[in-house]
Amino acid sequence: xxxxxxxxxxxxxxxxxxxVWLMRQAGRYLPQxxxxxxxTTFLGLCKTPELAAxxxxxxxxxxxxxxxxxxxxxxxxxxxxxxxxEFAPDEGxxxxxxxxxxxxxxRLEPFDPTERTPFTLEAIRLTVRALDGKVPLIGFAGAxxxxxxxxxxxxxxxxxxxxxxxxAQERGLAHALFDKLADTISDYLAAQVEAGCRALQIFDxxxxxxxxxxxxxxxxxxxxxxxxxxxxxxxxxxxxxxxTCMSHLLDLLPETGADVIGLDWRIDLGEARKRLGPEVxxxxxxxxxxxxxxxxxxxxxxxxILERNAGRPGHIxxxxxxxxxLTDPEHAxxxxxxxxxxxxxx
Ligand code: CP3
Numbered sequence: 001x002x003x004x005x006x007x008x009x010x011x012x013x014x015x016x017x018x019x020v021w022l023m024r025q026a027g028r029y030l031p032q033x034x035x036x037x038x039x040t041t042f043l044g045l046c047k048t049p050e051l052a053a054x055x056x057x058x059x060x061x062x063x064x065x066x067x068x069x070x071x072x073x074x075x076x077x078x079x080x081x082x083x084x085x086e087f088a089p090d091e092g093x094x095x096x097x098x099x100x101x102x103x104x105x106x107r108l109e110p111f112d113p114t115e116r117t118p119f120t121l122e123a124i125r126l127t128v129r130a131l132d133g134k135v136p137l138i139g140f141a142g143a144x145x146x147x148x149x150x151x152x153x154x155x156x157x158x159x160x161x162x163x164x165x166x167x168a169q170e171r172g173l174a175h176a177l178f179d180k181l182a183d184t185i186s187d188y189l190a191a192q193v194e195a196g197c198r199a200l201q202i203f204d205x206x207x208x209x210x211x212x213x214x215x216x217x218x219x220x221x222x223x224x225x226x227x228x229x230x231x232x233x234x235x236x237x238x239x240x241x242x243x244t245c246m247s248h249l250l251d252l253l254p255e256t257g258a259d260v261i262g263l264d265w266r267i268d269l270g271e272a273r274k275r276l277g278p279e280v281x282x283x284x285x286x287x288x289x290x291x292x293x294x295x296x297x298x299x300x301x302x303x304x305i306l307e308r309n310a311g312r313p314g315h316i317x318x319x320x321x322x323x324x325x326l327t328d329p330e331h332a333x334x335x336x337x338x339x340x341x342x343x344x345x346x
Contacts, residue, residue: 018343024322139192208245265320281314
Protein backbone atom coordinates (compact mmCIF):
# COMPACT_ATOMS: atom_id res chain seq x y z
CA UNK A 1 0.00 0.00 0.00
CA UNK A 2 2.91 2.39 0.65
CA UNK A 3 3.61 2.01 -3.08
CA UNK A 4 0.21 3.39 -4.07
CA UNK A 5 0.77 6.40 -6.34
CA UNK A 6 -1.72 8.61 -4.48
CA UNK A 7 0.09 8.09 -1.15
CA UNK A 8 3.48 8.59 -2.83
CA UNK A 9 2.35 11.86 -4.38
CA UNK A 10 1.05 13.04 -0.98
CA UNK A 11 4.59 12.52 0.32
CA UNK A 12 6.08 14.38 -2.64
CA UNK A 13 7.70 11.25 -4.11
CA UNK A 14 8.16 10.39 -7.81
CA UNK A 15 5.30 8.40 -9.38
CA UNK A 16 4.74 6.45 -12.64
CA UNK A 17 1.80 8.68 -13.57
CA UNK A 18 -0.29 11.40 -11.96
CA UNK A 19 -2.69 9.96 -9.37
CA VAL A 20 -6.33 11.06 -9.48
CA TRP A 21 -9.53 10.83 -7.44
CA LEU A 22 -12.61 13.07 -7.45
CA MET A 23 -14.32 14.83 -4.59
CA ARG A 24 -17.93 13.52 -4.43
CA GLN A 25 -16.92 10.61 -6.65
CA ALA A 26 -19.70 8.63 -4.93
CA GLY A 27 -22.90 10.55 -5.49
CA ARG A 28 -25.99 11.42 -7.43
CA TYR A 29 -24.38 11.48 -10.90
CA LEU A 30 -23.90 7.69 -10.66
CA PRO A 31 -26.98 5.54 -11.44
CA GLN A 32 -25.59 2.78 -9.21
CA UNK A 33 -25.55 5.30 -6.30
CA UNK A 34 -29.13 6.42 -7.00
CA UNK A 35 -30.28 2.84 -6.95
CA UNK A 36 -29.03 2.39 -3.39
CA UNK A 37 -29.94 5.93 -2.34
CA UNK A 38 -33.61 5.29 -3.19
CA UNK A 39 -33.76 2.61 -0.47
CA THR A 40 -33.13 5.08 2.37
CA THR A 41 -32.50 8.71 3.35
CA PHE A 42 -29.10 10.36 2.93
CA LEU A 43 -28.41 10.17 6.69
CA GLY A 44 -29.70 6.60 6.74
CA LEU A 45 -27.19 5.75 4.04
CA CYS A 46 -24.34 7.37 6.01
CA LYS A 47 -25.33 5.36 9.10
CA THR A 48 -25.75 1.93 7.47
CA PRO A 49 -22.19 0.58 7.23
CA GLU A 50 -22.92 -2.06 4.55
CA LEU A 51 -24.56 0.50 2.24
CA ALA A 52 -22.02 3.24 2.96
CA ALA A 53 -19.21 0.80 2.15
CA UNK A 54 -20.94 -0.27 -1.05
CA UNK A 55 -21.34 3.28 -2.40
CA UNK A 56 -17.76 4.13 -1.35
CA UNK A 57 -16.41 1.29 -3.50
CA UNK A 58 -18.69 1.84 -6.53
CA UNK A 59 -16.67 4.63 -8.19
CA UNK A 60 -13.32 2.95 -7.52
CA UNK A 61 -14.01 0.17 -9.98
CA UNK A 62 -16.07 2.23 -12.39
CA UNK A 63 -13.77 5.27 -12.62
CA UNK A 64 -10.40 3.62 -12.02
CA UNK A 65 -9.33 6.22 -9.44
CA UNK A 66 -6.26 5.88 -7.19
CA UNK A 67 -8.08 6.42 -3.87
CA UNK A 68 -11.49 5.91 -2.30
CA UNK A 69 -13.14 8.44 0.01
CA UNK A 70 -15.42 7.32 2.80
CA UNK A 71 -19.11 7.94 2.11
CA UNK A 72 -20.33 10.09 4.98
CA UNK A 73 -20.78 13.80 5.66
CA UNK A 74 -18.88 16.52 7.53
CA UNK A 75 -22.01 17.21 9.62
CA UNK A 76 -22.27 13.69 11.11
CA UNK A 77 -19.97 14.42 14.11
CA UNK A 78 -22.06 17.51 14.94
CA UNK A 79 -25.10 15.31 15.36
CA UNK A 80 -22.93 13.10 17.58
CA UNK A 81 -22.15 16.21 19.69
CA UNK A 82 -25.85 16.54 20.39
CA UNK A 83 -27.15 18.80 17.61
CA UNK A 84 -30.36 17.88 15.82
CA UNK A 85 -29.59 17.56 12.08
CA GLU A 86 -32.07 17.28 9.25
CA PHE A 87 -31.67 17.07 5.50
CA ALA A 88 -34.67 18.80 3.97
CA PRO A 89 -35.30 17.64 0.38
CA ASP A 90 -33.86 20.18 -2.10
CA GLU A 91 -32.65 22.41 0.72
CA GLY A 92 -29.55 20.72 2.05
CA UNK A 93 -28.64 20.42 5.73
CA UNK A 94 -30.63 22.19 8.48
CA UNK A 95 -29.93 22.48 12.21
CA UNK A 96 -33.31 23.51 13.65
CA UNK A 97 -31.69 24.52 16.95
CA UNK A 98 -28.60 26.52 15.95
CA UNK A 99 -25.83 27.55 18.36
CA UNK A 100 -26.37 31.13 19.55
CA UNK A 101 -25.47 31.32 23.26
CA UNK A 102 -22.92 30.19 25.84
CA UNK A 103 -25.40 27.55 27.05
CA UNK A 104 -25.66 26.20 23.51
CA UNK A 105 -21.87 25.83 23.33
CA UNK A 106 -21.76 24.26 26.81
CA ARG A 107 -24.34 21.70 25.78
CA LEU A 108 -22.16 20.44 22.91
CA GLU A 109 -20.63 17.18 24.03
CA PRO A 110 -17.19 16.03 22.97
CA PHE A 111 -17.67 12.35 22.20
CA ASP A 112 -15.93 9.02 21.92
CA PRO A 113 -16.22 8.00 18.23
CA THR A 114 -16.45 4.31 19.14
CA GLU A 115 -19.61 5.10 21.14
CA ARG A 116 -21.36 7.82 19.13
CA THR A 117 -20.27 7.10 15.56
CA PRO A 118 -19.67 3.34 15.51
CA PHE A 119 -21.34 3.20 12.07
CA THR A 120 -18.58 5.40 10.59
CA LEU A 121 -15.84 3.17 11.96
CA GLU A 122 -17.66 0.02 10.86
CA ALA A 123 -18.17 1.48 7.35
CA ILE A 124 -14.40 2.10 7.22
CA ARG A 125 -13.59 -1.46 8.26
CA LEU A 126 -16.02 -2.94 5.71
CA THR A 127 -14.73 -0.65 2.94
CA VAL A 128 -11.09 -1.49 3.63
CA ARG A 129 -11.98 -5.17 3.45
CA ALA A 130 -13.87 -4.71 0.17
CA LEU A 131 -11.06 -2.62 -1.36
CA ASP A 132 -8.72 -5.52 -0.60
CA GLY A 133 -5.54 -3.43 -0.81
CA LYS A 134 -6.32 -2.07 -4.30
CA VAL A 135 -6.39 1.60 -3.26
CA PRO A 136 -6.20 3.44 0.08
CA LEU A 137 -9.28 4.87 1.80
CA ILE A 138 -9.37 8.59 2.64
CA GLY A 139 -11.14 9.62 5.85
CA PHE A 140 -12.32 13.19 6.40
CA ALA A 141 -13.84 15.85 8.61
CA GLY A 142 -14.88 19.48 8.30
CA ALA A 143 -12.63 22.31 9.49
CA UNK A 144 -13.80 24.18 12.62
CA UNK A 145 -14.74 27.35 10.72
CA UNK A 146 -16.85 25.56 8.10
CA UNK A 147 -18.57 23.39 10.73
CA UNK A 148 -19.25 26.39 12.97
CA UNK A 149 -20.71 28.24 9.98
CA UNK A 150 -23.46 25.60 9.65
CA UNK A 151 -23.91 25.19 13.42
CA UNK A 152 -24.40 28.90 14.12
CA UNK A 153 -26.30 29.80 10.96
CA UNK A 154 -28.46 26.66 11.16
CA UNK A 155 -28.31 26.17 7.39
CA UNK A 156 -26.30 27.13 4.31
CA UNK A 157 -25.79 30.86 3.77
CA UNK A 158 -24.06 33.31 1.44
CA UNK A 159 -22.71 35.61 4.16
CA UNK A 160 -22.49 33.42 7.31
CA UNK A 161 -23.63 36.55 9.09
CA UNK A 162 -24.58 34.84 12.37
CA UNK A 163 -21.14 33.30 12.85
CA UNK A 164 -19.38 36.51 11.85
CA UNK A 165 -21.47 38.49 14.33
CA UNK A 166 -20.53 36.01 17.05
CA UNK A 167 -16.84 36.31 16.15
CA ALA A 168 -17.04 40.11 16.25
CA GLN A 169 -19.16 40.59 19.38
CA GLU A 170 -18.69 37.46 21.49
CA ARG A 171 -15.09 36.54 20.93
CA GLY A 172 -14.70 34.31 23.96
CA LEU A 173 -17.77 32.34 22.98
CA ALA A 174 -16.60 31.94 19.38
CA HIS A 175 -13.17 30.75 20.53
CA ALA A 176 -14.82 28.30 22.96
CA LEU A 177 -16.82 26.86 20.06
CA PHE A 178 -13.75 26.53 17.77
CA ASP A 179 -11.80 24.96 20.66
CA LYS A 180 -14.40 22.30 21.24
CA LEU A 181 -14.64 21.59 17.52
CA ALA A 182 -10.86 21.28 17.09
CA ASP A 183 -10.62 18.71 19.90
CA THR A 184 -13.61 16.73 18.65
CA ILE A 185 -12.40 16.73 15.05
CA SER A 186 -8.90 15.54 15.86
CA ASP A 187 -10.29 12.62 17.94
CA TYR A 188 -12.73 11.79 15.17
CA LEU A 189 -10.00 11.78 12.50
CA ALA A 190 -7.63 9.72 14.66
CA ALA A 191 -10.40 7.12 15.14
CA GLN A 192 -10.82 6.93 11.35
CA VAL A 193 -7.12 6.15 10.96
CA GLU A 194 -7.35 3.50 13.66
CA ALA A 195 -10.27 1.91 11.78
CA GLY A 196 -8.22 1.73 8.55
CA CYS A 197 -8.05 5.08 6.70
CA ARG A 198 -4.65 5.75 5.11
CA ALA A 199 -5.02 9.48 4.43
CA LEU A 200 -7.22 12.29 5.76
CA GLN A 201 -8.81 15.34 4.19
CA ILE A 202 -10.02 18.39 6.10
CA PHE A 203 -12.80 20.17 4.20
CA ASP A 204 -12.91 23.93 4.75
CA UNK A 205 -15.43 24.80 2.06
CA UNK A 206 -16.15 28.27 3.49
CA UNK A 207 -12.70 28.98 4.94
CA UNK A 208 -11.99 31.49 2.15
CA UNK A 209 -14.69 33.79 3.57
CA UNK A 210 -12.10 35.22 5.99
CA UNK A 211 -9.41 37.75 5.11
CA UNK A 212 -5.80 36.88 5.95
CA UNK A 213 -5.87 38.58 9.35
CA UNK A 214 -9.06 36.84 10.48
CA UNK A 215 -7.91 33.53 9.02
CA UNK A 216 -4.77 33.82 11.09
CA UNK A 217 -6.78 34.58 14.21
CA UNK A 218 -9.82 32.32 13.81
CA UNK A 219 -8.80 29.38 11.64
CA UNK A 220 -5.09 28.77 11.52
CA UNK A 221 -4.50 28.00 15.25
CA UNK A 222 -7.28 25.39 15.25
CA UNK A 223 -6.13 23.79 12.00
CA UNK A 224 -2.57 23.66 13.36
CA UNK A 225 -3.81 21.98 16.51
CA UNK A 226 -5.77 19.33 14.59
CA UNK A 227 -2.86 18.55 12.26
CA UNK A 228 -0.23 18.45 15.01
CA UNK A 229 -2.44 16.21 17.20
CA UNK A 230 -2.80 13.81 14.29
CA UNK A 231 0.88 13.95 13.38
CA UNK A 232 1.88 13.13 16.96
CA UNK A 233 -0.25 9.98 16.86
CA UNK A 234 -0.03 8.97 13.20
CA UNK A 235 3.05 10.62 11.66
CA UNK A 236 2.85 8.70 8.37
CA UNK A 237 -0.75 9.47 7.51
CA UNK A 238 -0.90 12.34 4.99
CA UNK A 239 -3.27 15.22 5.72
CA UNK A 240 -4.91 17.17 2.89
CA UNK A 241 -6.37 20.61 3.60
CA UNK A 242 -8.97 21.73 1.06
CA UNK A 243 -10.81 25.02 0.83
CA THR A 244 -12.40 27.14 -1.88
CA CYS A 245 -11.76 30.81 -2.76
CA MET A 246 -8.44 30.81 -0.91
CA SER A 247 -6.16 32.59 -3.39
CA HIS A 248 -5.60 35.42 -0.90
CA LEU A 249 -4.58 32.92 1.82
CA LEU A 250 -2.16 30.69 -0.10
CA ASP A 251 0.98 32.02 1.58
CA LEU A 252 -0.45 31.07 4.99
CA LEU A 253 -1.65 27.57 4.13
CA PRO A 254 1.68 25.71 4.56
CA GLU A 255 1.53 26.87 8.19
CA THR A 256 -1.43 24.53 8.76
CA GLY A 257 1.09 21.66 8.75
CA ALA A 258 -0.92 19.78 6.09
CA ASP A 259 1.08 17.68 3.62
CA VAL A 260 -1.18 18.53 0.68
CA ILE A 261 -3.15 21.69 -0.16
CA GLY A 262 -6.34 21.16 -2.18
CA LEU A 263 -6.98 23.96 -4.72
CA ASP A 264 -10.24 25.05 -6.30
CA TRP A 265 -10.30 25.91 -10.04
CA ARG A 266 -10.20 29.68 -9.65
CA ILE A 267 -6.43 29.76 -9.21
CA ASP A 268 -3.75 28.77 -11.70
CA LEU A 269 -2.01 25.65 -10.39
CA GLY A 270 1.48 26.82 -11.41
CA GLU A 271 1.00 30.14 -9.65
CA ALA A 272 -0.37 28.37 -6.55
CA ARG A 273 2.64 26.05 -6.37
CA LYS A 274 4.97 29.02 -6.56
CA ARG A 275 3.23 30.74 -3.65
CA LEU A 276 2.88 27.59 -1.55
CA GLY A 277 6.57 26.75 -1.84
CA PRO A 278 8.32 23.40 -2.33
CA GLU A 279 7.40 21.80 1.00
CA VAL A 280 3.75 20.96 0.26
CA UNK A 281 2.08 18.84 -2.40
CA UNK A 282 -1.01 20.10 -4.24
CA UNK A 283 -4.32 18.54 -5.21
CA UNK A 284 -6.62 19.77 -7.97
CA UNK A 285 -7.84 21.66 -9.77
CA UNK A 286 -10.15 21.12 -12.75
CA UNK A 287 -13.42 23.08 -12.75
CA UNK A 288 -16.16 20.46 -12.09
CA UNK A 289 -18.15 22.18 -14.87
CA UNK A 290 -15.42 21.11 -17.32
CA UNK A 291 -17.01 17.65 -17.21
CA UNK A 292 -19.95 19.14 -19.17
CA UNK A 293 -17.57 19.70 -22.12
CA UNK A 294 -16.86 17.15 -24.88
CA UNK A 295 -14.36 14.37 -24.17
CA UNK A 296 -11.86 16.02 -26.47
CA UNK A 297 -12.17 19.33 -24.63
CA UNK A 298 -11.81 17.54 -21.28
CA UNK A 299 -8.53 16.01 -22.48
CA UNK A 300 -7.26 19.47 -23.44
CA UNK A 301 -8.16 20.80 -19.98
CA UNK A 302 -6.30 17.90 -18.33
CA UNK A 303 -3.24 18.58 -20.49
CA UNK A 304 -3.28 22.24 -19.50
CA ILE A 305 -3.32 21.49 -15.76
CA LEU A 306 -0.55 18.92 -16.12
CA GLU A 307 1.49 21.54 -18.00
CA ARG A 308 0.95 24.02 -15.21
CA ASN A 309 2.38 21.46 -12.80
CA ALA A 310 5.36 20.99 -15.14
CA GLY A 311 6.19 17.43 -14.08
CA ARG A 312 6.94 18.33 -10.46
CA PRO A 313 6.35 15.56 -7.92
CA GLY A 314 3.59 16.07 -5.35
CA HIS A 315 0.58 16.62 -7.62
CA ILE A 316 -2.67 14.71 -7.13
CA UNK A 317 -5.21 15.44 -9.84
CA UNK A 318 -8.75 16.22 -8.66
CA UNK A 319 -11.61 18.56 -9.40
CA UNK A 320 -11.61 21.99 -7.78
CA UNK A 321 -14.79 21.01 -5.87
CA UNK A 322 -17.23 18.07 -5.88
CA UNK A 323 -18.65 16.34 -8.98
CA UNK A 324 -21.95 17.99 -10.03
CA UNK A 325 -25.04 15.73 -10.02
CA LEU A 326 -25.69 16.49 -13.73
CA THR A 327 -22.31 15.04 -14.77
CA ASP A 328 -22.24 12.24 -17.35
CA PRO A 329 -20.47 9.35 -15.58
CA GLU A 330 -18.75 8.46 -18.86
CA HIS A 331 -17.06 11.87 -18.86
CA ALA A 332 -15.79 11.38 -15.30
CA UNK A 333 -14.37 8.04 -16.39
CA UNK A 334 -12.76 9.61 -19.44
CA UNK A 335 -11.15 12.25 -17.20
CA UNK A 336 -9.51 9.64 -14.97
CA UNK A 337 -8.18 7.64 -17.93
CA UNK A 338 -6.80 10.79 -19.55
CA UNK A 339 -5.00 11.91 -16.38
CA UNK A 340 -3.27 8.53 -16.25
CA UNK A 341 -2.42 8.58 -19.98
CA UNK A 342 -1.24 12.18 -20.26
CA UNK A 343 0.44 12.19 -16.85
CA UNK A 344 2.61 9.12 -17.53
CA UNK A 345 6.31 9.81 -16.93
CA UNK A 346 8.33 8.92 -20.04
O1 CP3 B 1 -16.57 13.12 -1.57
C1 CP3 B 1 -17.25 12.10 -1.34
O2 CP3 B 1 -17.67 11.38 -2.26
C2 CP3 B 1 -17.46 11.66 0.09
C3 CP3 B 1 -18.73 11.97 0.71
C4 CP3 B 1 -19.03 13.42 1.10
C5 CP3 B 1 -20.34 13.95 1.10
N1 CP3 B 1 -20.30 15.19 1.65
C6 CP3 B 1 -21.54 13.24 0.63
C7 CP3 B 1 -22.78 13.99 0.38
C8 CP3 B 1 -18.18 14.40 1.59
C9 CP3 B 1 -16.67 14.38 1.76
C10 CP3 B 1 -19.00 15.52 1.95
C11 CP3 B 1 -18.46 16.75 2.55
C12 CP3 B 1 -19.36 17.89 2.78
N2 CP3 B 1 -20.64 17.87 3.23
C13 CP3 B 1 -18.96 19.25 2.65
C14 CP3 B 1 -17.58 19.74 2.26
C15 CP3 B 1 -17.33 19.62 0.81
C16 CP3 B 1 -18.16 20.52 -0.05
O3 CP3 B 1 -18.96 19.99 -0.83
O4 CP3 B 1 -18.00 21.75 0.04
C17 CP3 B 1 -20.08 20.04 2.99
C18 CP3 B 1 -20.12 21.56 2.97
C19 CP3 B 1 -21.13 19.15 3.37
C20 CP3 B 1 -22.50 19.50 3.84
C21 CP3 B 1 -23.52 19.04 2.88
N3 CP3 B 1 -23.89 17.72 2.67
C22 CP3 B 1 -24.32 19.85 2.03
C23 CP3 B 1 -24.25 21.37 1.93
C24 CP3 B 1 -25.17 18.99 1.33
C25 CP3 B 1 -26.27 19.38 0.40
C26 CP3 B 1 -25.78 19.71 -0.95
C27 CP3 B 1 -25.86 18.52 -1.86
O5 CP3 B 1 -24.91 18.28 -2.60
O6 CP3 B 1 -26.92 17.87 -1.81
C28 CP3 B 1 -24.84 17.65 1.71
C29 CP3 B 1 -25.45 16.41 1.19
C30 CP3 B 1 -24.54 15.37 0.61
N4 CP3 B 1 -23.32 15.01 1.12
C31 CP3 B 1 -24.81 14.54 -0.53
C32 CP3 B 1 -23.71 13.68 -0.67
C33 CP3 B 1 -23.52 12.58 -1.69
C34 CP3 B 1 -26.07 14.54 -1.37
C35 CP3 B 1 -27.14 13.84 -0.58
C36 CP3 B 1 -28.09 12.97 -1.38
O7 CP3 B 1 -27.72 11.92 -1.90
O8 CP3 B 1 -29.26 13.36 -1.40
